[in-house]
Amino acid sequence: MAEEQMQQLRSKATELLLREEWEEAVLAYCQVINLCQDQISKTQQHPDPDHLSKLHRSLCLALSNRAEARSRLREFALALKDCDQALKIGSTHFKTLLCKGKLLLNLNRYSMALDCFKAALLADPQASGNAESLNGYLEKCKKLEFLSRTGAFDLSDWVVNGYRGKPPELAEYIGAVQIRKSGISGRGLFATKNIDAGTLVLVTKAIATERGILPSEDSGENAQLVMWKNFIDKVSGFVTQCPRTCILMNTLSTGEDEEGLAVPDISLFRPEAEENSHSNEKPDMGRILSVLDVNSLVEDAVSAKVLGKNSGYYGVGLWLLASFINHSCSPNARRLHVGDYVMVHTSRDVKAGEEITFTYYDALSPFNKRKEMTKTWGFQCNCKRCKFEEEMCAKQEIREIEIGLERGMDMGGAVYKLEEGMRRWVVRGKGKGFLRASFWSAYSEAYGSDKSMKRWGRRIPAVDAAVDSILEVAGSDDRLLKVLVDGLKKSNGVADMERALKLGRGVYGKAFKKQALRTLLELGSH
Known part of the structure; x- marks a missing residue:
């Protein structure tokens, strides 16, 4: 029987x-x-x-x-x-x-x-x-x-072939970084050695992602809410099924008692650490919601670039180790989204002991607009740039330039007035980069206008000088890249293509051969 x-x-x-x-x-x-x-x-x-x-x-x-x-x-x-x-x-x-x-x-x-x-x-x-x-x-x-x-990733063939086929297979990678107490907020990710611009800091796969094409009409908000609910369900389901993920989720911030949070060893986030992770911790729905509210990343953020098929979608995801990266208005890192992986690389040279940061909102915007954004995000940015600009914004000339721009002032004239002001105020070094970054919209429009350049070109900084000073304080950015490449095209500056390639590595990382980087520069300049 x-x-x-x-x-x-x-x-x-x-x-x-x-x-x-x-x-x-x-x-x-x-x-x-x-x-x-x-x-x-x-x-x-x-x-x-x-x-x-x-x-x-x-x-x-x-x-x-x-x-x-x-x-x-x-x-x-x-x-x-x-x-x-x-x-x-x-x-x-x-x-x-x-x-x-x-x-x-x-x-x-x-x-x-x-x-x-x-x-x-x-x-x-x-x-x-x-x-x-x-x-x-x-x-x-x-x-x-x-x-x-x-960390020897190479996405070159995929890019040159127009992202045809599936994204290349990536692996989890943790570079020369560690988690430490941060002077910005709670814990942060810090470089353990000097790192060149474009160097990979980490590559990690999302716990879960949710993507969709949002309607342009009023129903877009409802569609986003549906996506968010689906995303929460995916995360909570996976946390329930995987004890290790529950452990790692519980190391993330919920937005409360930032200073009292324990600092986990970065080895906990290495995949092989699962062998030693035994826990009876149970997922708490309230905590999961708080963690997602504080730590979720959208793929189309200012400090991000989406490569491949998901570039036409609005996407949200949770990448555990990337959640430790704090905001700065003077960031030194960017991220690339490839499939369900996020690749974080330095956007400018970083010194050993320096905190890895990227911007949660637009770093190339005026101080007052950034200050408004901090209220939306629920924190106050106290980076060196914000402290410097808070003092500078008290100057009458700065306010006059802001009002002038709101009223349609000639962009070249605005740039000239700011540069003259910085000369009188004896602003040097990074201070110039901070203010130029804040008024980048004026600089980019002036450089992009033949009429403006004909009138103001000899009285304002050359494109490469302005770009270099902003690059030093805000890292590489698509918009800096576009202005530089457009300028090179106009002047047939073939010799300076190396400068554009170097800036491009800050935007896209070093995971590309020169031909692939040229392809990306062409895409980025349109």
């Missing part, structure tokens, strides 16, 4: 697995596993080696199949437990080794996944000839492990 019941349950579970009815398959395999364990317990009282061996093989296969179904439901922690139980029964069970390898690969634990695939190949050397070959998995693991260790 037990033998017949076992066969019926196995057949039902296998059918559900083949039909990809994952939840039902998990329940069916739970029954198979319970029956197997019960029969093993009874057989051990009256040993029958052959029957016992057969039951162990059945249990091993059932655990392996339940792991497969659970992995499809993104219940990775439970799926890994099933794999480990199955491998205790049969350490060379090919299907289980393959399933565990795929799970570890999905969790970005490349070295451990590589070990599983190697063991699977040894267990069944003929498997390498299958359509979905183990050799393919082995090569993929080796490549991703190398990228995760070195």
Whole structure:
């Protein structure tokens, strides 16, 4: 009777697995596993080696199949437990080794996944000839492990080919940074060595994303609310299924008691740290909502660039380690969105011990507008630039320029008046960069107008001088790049293309060969 019941349950579970009815398959395999364990317990009282061996093989296969179904439901922690139980029964069970390898690969634990695939190949050397070959998995693991260790990403071919096909496979990467207490707010990400502009700081995959094309009419707000609800559901679902994600989510700020927050070691965010993460922490919906409110990033932010297919969408996501990056009106980092990954790189040279920052709103806007934005974001920016400009805004000439611009004042004249003011006030170095960044709209329009340049060109700074001073204090920006490239085109300044390429690395990072960067510069100049 037990033998017949076992066969019926196995057949039902296998059918559900083949039909990809994952939840039902998990329940069916739970029954198979319970029956197997019960029969093993009874057989051990009256040993029958052959029957016992057969039951162990059945249990091993059932655990392996339940792991497969659970992995499809993104219940990775439970799926890994099933794999480990199955491998205790049969350490060379090919299907289980393959399933565990795929799970570890999905969790970005490349070295451990590589070990599983190697063991699977040894267990069944003929498997390498299958359509979905183990050799393919082995090569993929080796490549991703190398990228995760070195940060040597190259997106050049994908860009030059017009983003055709899927985005290139990326790996989790943490560069020369650490989490420390921040003088800006709570905790921050800090450089542990000197870093050149364009250097990768981190690459990380989103816990969840939600994307959609928002309608331009009034219903756009409703569509955004629907997207936000879907996003919350995705995050809460994944946090419930993955204990490690719950642990990491609980390290993020909820916007309260910033100064009292503990500083997690950055190694906690490395994928391999999962091996040591055991916790009974349960997700709290209230906390999840607060974390998402404070830490979610939109893909089309001023300090971001979206590459590839999701560029036509409004997208929101949660990237854990990137959540520690604070705002500054004098930022030194930018981010690229590629698929579900975010790549954060420096937008100007950064010194060891300097905090990594990007801007939450437009850094190339006047002080008063930025001050209004801080109220919207619910914080006060006290960066050096804001403190400097707060003093400068008390000057009557600055107010006159602002009023003049509001009333349609000639842009070249506004730039000239500001430059003359800075000369009288003996503003030097970064101070010039701060004010030029705040009045960038006037500079860019003046440089873009033949009429304005004919009238004011000799009395205002050259394009490259203004761009360089802003670059020093606000990092690389698409708009600086556009003005520089347009200026080069007008003057046929081929020799200065190296300057544009250097600025381009600050906008797009160093993950591109020269030809790909030229393609991006062309796109950025339109």
